[in-house]
Amino acid sequence: MSLDTGAEALARLAEERVDHRFKGLPPDAEGLTVGELAAQRRNLFSGGFATPVLALSAERLEHNLALMETYTERHGLAFAPHGKTSMAPQLFRRQTDRGAWGIALAVPHQVRVARAFGTRQVFLANELVDAAALRWTAAELERDPDFRFICYVDSVRGVELMDAALRPTGASRPVDVVVELAAGEGARTGVRTEAECAAVADAVAGAETLRLVGVAGYEGEVPQADPDRVHAYLRRLVALAVEFDKAGRFAGLAEIVVSAGGSAWFDAVADVFAGIPELSVPVLKLLRSGAYVSHDDGRYREVTPFNRVPEEGALEPAFRLWAQIVSRPSPEQAFANAGKRDAAYDLDLPFAQVIRRAGTERPATGVSVTGLSDQHTWLRTDPGADLEVGDWIGLGLSHPCTSFDKWQLIPVAEADGTVVDYVRTFF
Amino acid sequence: MSLDTGAEALARLAEERVDHRFKGLPPDAEGLTVGELAAQRRNLFSGGFATPVLALSAERLEHNLALMETYTERHGLAFAPHGKTSMAPQLFRRQTDRGAWGIALAVPHQVRVARAFGTRQVFLANELVDAAALRWTAAELERDPDFRFICYVDSVRGVELMDAALRPTGASRPVDVVVELAAGEGARTGVRTEAECAAVADAVAGAETLRLVGVAGYEGEVPQADPDRVHAYLRRLVALAVEFDKAGRFAGLAEIVVSAGGSAWFDAVADVFAGIPELSVPVLKLLRSGAYVSHDDGRYREVTPFNRVPEEGALEPAFRLWAQIVSRPSPEQAFANAGKRDAAYDLDLPFAQVIRRAGTERPATGVSVTGLSDQHTWLRTDPGADLEVGDWIGLGLSHPCTSFDKWQLIPVAEADGTVVDYVRTFF
Numbered sequence: 041m042s043l044d045t046g047a048e049a050l051a052r053l054a055e056e057r058v059d060h061r062f063k064g065l066p067p068d069a070e071g072l073t074v075g076e077l078a079a080q081r082r083n084l085f086s087g088g089f090a091t092p093v094l095a096l097s098a099e100r101l102e103h104n105l106a107l108m109e110t111y112t113e114r115h116g117l118a119f120a121p122h123g124k125t126s127m128a129p130q131l132f133r134r135q136t137d138r139g140a141w142g143i144a145l146a147v148p149h150q151v152r153v154a155r156a157f158g159t160r161q162v163f164l165a166n167e168l169v170d171a172a173a174l175r176w177t178a179a180e181l182e183r184d185p186d187f188r189f190i191c192y193v194d195s196v197r198g199v200e201l202m203d204a205a206l207r208p209t210g211a212s213r214p215v216d217v218v219v220e221l222a223a224g225e226g227a228r229t230g231v232r233t234e235a236e237c238a239a240v241a242d243a244v245a246g247a248e249t250l251r252l253v254g255v256a257g258y259e260g261e262v263p264q265a266d267p268d269r270v271h272a273y274l275r276r277l278v279a280l281a282v283e284f285d286k287a288g289r290f291a292g293l294a295e296i297v298v299s300a301g302g303s304a305w306f307d308a309v310a311d312v313f314a315g316i317p318e319l320s321v322p323v324l325k326l327l328r329s330g331a332y333v334s335h336d337d338g339r340y341r342e343v344t345p346f347n348r349v350p351e352e353g354a355l356e357p358a359f360r361l362w363a364q365i366v367s368r369p370s371p372e373q374a375f376a377n378a379g380k381r382d383a384a385y386d387l388d389l390p391f392a393q394v395i396r397r398a399g400t401e402r403p404a405t406g407v408s409v410t411g412l413s414d415q416h417t418w419l420r421t422d423p424g425a426d427l428e429v430g431d432w433i434g435l436g437l438s439h440p441c442t443s444f445d446k447w448q449l450i451p452v453a454e455a456d457g458t459v460v461d462y463v464r465t466f467f
Numbered sequence: 468m469s470l471d472t473g474a475e476a477l478a479r480l481a482e483e484r485v486d487h488r489f490k491g492l493p494p495d496a497e498g499l500t501v502g503e504l505a506a507q508r509r510n511l512f513s514g515g516f517a518t519p520v521l522a523l524s525a526e527r528l529e530h531n532l533a534l535m536e537t538y539t540e541r542h543g544l545a546f547a548p549h550g551k552t553s554m555a556p557q558l559f560r561r562q563t564d565r566g567a568w569g570i571a572l573a574v575p576h577q578v579r580v581a582r583a584f585g586t587r588q589v590f591l592a593n594e595l596v597d598a599a600a601l602r603w604t605a606a607e608l609e610r611d612p613d614f615r616f617i618c619y620v621d622s623v624r625g626v627e628l629m630d631a632a633l634r635p636t637g638a639s640r641p642v643d644v645v646v647e648l649a650a651g652e653g654a655r656t657g658v659r660t661e662a663e664c665a666a667v668a669d670a671v672a673g674a675e676t677l678r679l680v681g682v683a684g685y686e687g688e689v690p691q692a693d694p695d696r697v698h699a700y701l702r703r704l705v706a707l708a709v710e711f712d713k714a715g716r717f718a719g720l721a722e723i724v725v726s727a728g729g730s731a732w733f734d735a736v737a738d739v740f741a742g743i744p745e746l747s748v749p750v751l752k753l754l755r756s757g758a759y760v761s762h763d764d765g766r767y768r769e770v771t772p773f774n775r776v777p778e779e780g781a782l783e784p785a786f787r788l789w790a791q792i793v794s795r796p797s798p799e800q801a802f803a804n805a806g807k808r809d810a811a812y813d814l815d816l817p818f819a820q821v822i823r824r825a826g827t828e829r830p831a832t833g834v835s836v837t838g839l840s841d842q843h844t845w846l847r848t849d850p851g852a853d854l855e856v857g858d859w860i861g862l863g864l865s866h867p868c869t870s871f872d873k874w875q876l877i878p879v880a881e882a883d884g885t886v887v888d889y890v891r892t893f894f
Contacts, residue, residue: 059583060576060579060580060582060583060893061893063574063576063894064576066599067575067579067599067600067602067603068599068602068603088599089599090575090576090597090599090600090603091597091600092574124808124841124842146806146841146842147490147519147804147842148494148517149487149490149491149517152487152494153487155487156486156487166793166804166842166843167793167794167804167856168793169791169793169856169857170517170518170791170804172493172494172495172515172516172517173494173517173518175494175495176494176495176517194794194796195794195795195796195856197795197855197856197857198793198794198856198857201856201857222796225797226797226800228794228802228840228843228845229793229794229796229802229843230794230796231796232796232797364596364597366593366594366595366596366625366656367594367621367622367625367655367656367657368622368624369621369622369649369656369657369658369659370652370653370659373653375655375656377574377593377594377597379573380813380868380869381551381868381872381894385813386807386812413655414551414573414868414869415551415573415574415593416593416655416656418655428624429594429596429622429624429625429628430596430624430625430628441807441808441841442807442841445808445873446872446894448894466487466488467490467808467873467875
């Protein structure tokens, strides 16, 4: 797929009709195209939007995109922001326009989405042994010489399955793979020992359909993670690359890929990758952080590396979920009309942040979220908390990945509420 | 919207293109219409579907639909199956074709979806004070004389907000409302006391834009629910209807609505509603159970009323999520490629049920799910458990509502794996 085809596909998103598929959008916008609705620059609070509605902050999104561009540049890292977070091709494009190497993804379906919108370089941070998906990948590599695709391997059997699925395709280009080194005993996927890594690399070398291009891992799964343990794991990963290189496993490559980096330890990745020694060919030091794009008001606010390196900047939470108080059955309780269908709830419950009534916004003092039903927010109110049926409540969220995935078309609003864009997601 | 328009909209679902929007579907089906793909009757296991893929059992779906049709008929209940569970207009249609009165829903966006596909009678089991949604509702009632719409009220302020939003529309038809009686102190929405119910009903009587048509509640939120407490609450609900009727609050109606019933206590609803005395006009005894359509292998298997009345039948779990083992890093661990994006996880983790390898299916003996990442299933394997990279694992799920909402197009497969239909959801 050429860049132009991707740009066309992105442009076509603005031609989609606003209808029953997209919750939260103004019912009276039915039949307009997304582009026409955006051009109306409606206000999120007075423009006919229905609750619940999730909104992204235009300014904060831009700030976060710029901050990680600067951060990765400063640290000499290539960047494949993890696209599984947003699954929003418009954001993928903004990320690559800002110099990202490409997009990291987690499963083949996500690769199809990225490819449909012109992403040229994909790092699939997962094992891939699905025959149907491998056939599709081989065909896509064949069709587009500019498509670069890399995925994990962590077992000899996995290599054999890949080869068995790819051989019948007769594809001329091998599939590039990196050996995944596990983050420790009991951690997630990945080869547990360096000896096994060598065995997997041997298997790759024996498969004509595959090409070993580097090593990768995910420090976010280091057991009992702390800076020392995370650094130690990342040094093991680098040492594996060095050892593989010395063994001639990367002979003939133009570059060697070394990849790590979620959203909690990219400072450690920057540190350790800065110390990668000179190898036989240049090293692509590929960071894969994804949650930064929206950041959050919960887990990622707590674990962001910028807490350790505040001099390098700070991410800003870009999501706010707006719900309406529909019931106030007692002085201690209130209920809003957003639930598990609308808000992330896997890491923390939403946070009551602000109340809007008659155009005025104030802190949600004395109001807290105690639970979510499928379609209700349970709120506890302290004595004297001023909360009425009809009020809008602005909720902060924890976990970008499970916030994006509940909304297919997300208004992007400026600070004064003007909605300037709509972000389409594909989950 | 006429019935025909709804049928046309349903037919158009078969004309949608299979593409990157729909995960799990065969990559080589790209560009086919959904109807063309269905006509190919591909096999779920050998027809090129990519993992993870959620499938519905054709036979079990049919069984569950038939069972609740029979059950409600036998007990003299009208049925508004809760559509929030599936948000699948094709299933709504199968439900109303089987005699359901209409569809229950939870938020206005869901009403728009149902209306786009021709649902004529909607019971919104929630308060509705959103001005934009009320304007849309009023316009829809005006546009289609066959559209019947009922929603909750539980506060005088809510009634005032509804009236304020509806008055400027100049609509000729009032919005029908029922007073929601809360299931107890500390329960969810709903008026806490009978005295307050009367005050809310007085407010409705004073609002020209609203019409009081009955009472409703949700016994699923009875605190420390047991059969006695649930029966007691439902008797309070019936007594409220009787009291309102005696007070002349339903004068001029053709029928009085009394509604309750989730998926855990519909036997109690059948019992208590069978004892509703004769009122001034006939009573529409409206049951709202929704989870029955797919049932599940977890919470709903535990709480289904059929466990108490086995002589009336048994629901069958209709979902199975198929994922692929992508990593087997140690004798104790394995990882599949389905995660929080694919499986419900709010009530229970998925259940490892069966393993498929080379066309053979066997029980997943010694394999259990210990966690979900965004895109991974964590599996623990007992010594000797036969599980390899490449195997497919069939997972049972807990909670229909949070299973449906992770899939936009769900293959419906017969017992031998033949996919005969695709169910589209709108969340």
